[in-house]
Amino acid sequence: MNAADRPGPSSTVVGREVPGFDDLDPEWLRNRPGVKWAGVGPDVLPAWVADMDFPAPAVVRDALRAHVDGGDLGYPDWPDGTPLRPLFARRMAERYGWQADASRVREQSDLIQSVQVVLHLATAPGDAIAVQTPNYPPFLATLDTMGRKTVAVPTTDTDTGWRMDLAALADGVARHGCKALLLVNPHNPTGHVLTRAELEEIASIARRHDLLVVSDEIHAELTHAPHRHIPFASLSPDAAARTVTLTSASKAFNIAGLRCMVTHYGPDRLLALRDAEPPELYGAVSELGVVGTEAAWLHGDAWQRDLLAVLDRNRHRVRDVLAARLPAVRHHMPDGTYLAWLDAGRLAFPKAPVQTVLERGAVRLEGGEWFGASAASCLRLNFATSARLLDEVLDRVVGALAPLQP
Known part of the structure; x- marks a missing residue:
């Protein structure tokens, strides 16, 4: 794939609606069984969990339908692992110039499961793990329930956006003797995409302290130019x-329900430990998950180009509305993902921010202390929806929060 063919934002979307993305039927959305819409009341708009409102790509749905219509839902024939192993390596080479080794790829059903497997094999209760904060709540909960010591690395608010505090990372790793770094890039919830300079500094810290780096790159294909x-x-x-690299087609193609992801093991010892475990101890991926992921990675790039253009338009819309109508709320347009992180600490909330927006605006957002102690006054807004629904979400959020501004 040439660089010119790689998915990226398209200015042709600006100012017009895009079929398949902007013609969403609210009744269809409310009848979906997934947690995003089923988990809210009939008058509430959901912009919380990291699922997009858009239908999965037609190429994925067609591949799944064809496989089911073929009638064979028996045991798959994967003596050397699923077809996703070489396909992942090829995609990494074509998109990023990384020559990943397909023989070091293993499949899991879920990102959180893979993080837990890696931490179980590589660390012990009481070990210190460095992690960015705020962060995806299941990661923080995993460290807690597994008895690992969380060493928070704060994300700071700068004039150019949210930034990982690398000095705090170096200090925390040294003081607490961290065994591993759980790195989320692109970052959930702020949307920051780490630059090469930032990554090289992190790599230097990891080398000096012999850190295992568990790199969650599940939002990698949702970066916005020039990032x-x-x-x-x-x-x-x-x-x-x-480095252990974790990724999936789930976020970039909206197929999280297929429960399929891949893990690339860099450390020899860790891969050997993984392969020495009983073969089914950590379960196995569904054949339909593999079929859907394969279809997305092989045939979904055109759909993804349209998606990125829509998301780029939407992130600008969020920025413009907040700047004009909620100036007391700190926000930086995300470099990647479809998530906007809002610091509403200057507002006079009568109760928790998420609950305030839900009761006053009938919009369900995510946020608060689940993302870390420093995030109590913050909100996460999912803008992966149609232009019309996004405008309604923003109108309701503004209506709920504008009276609380100083």
């Missing part, structure tokens, strides 16, 4: 040898 994703393992041979 580009750089796989952590691609930085150097040392980085490759200490």
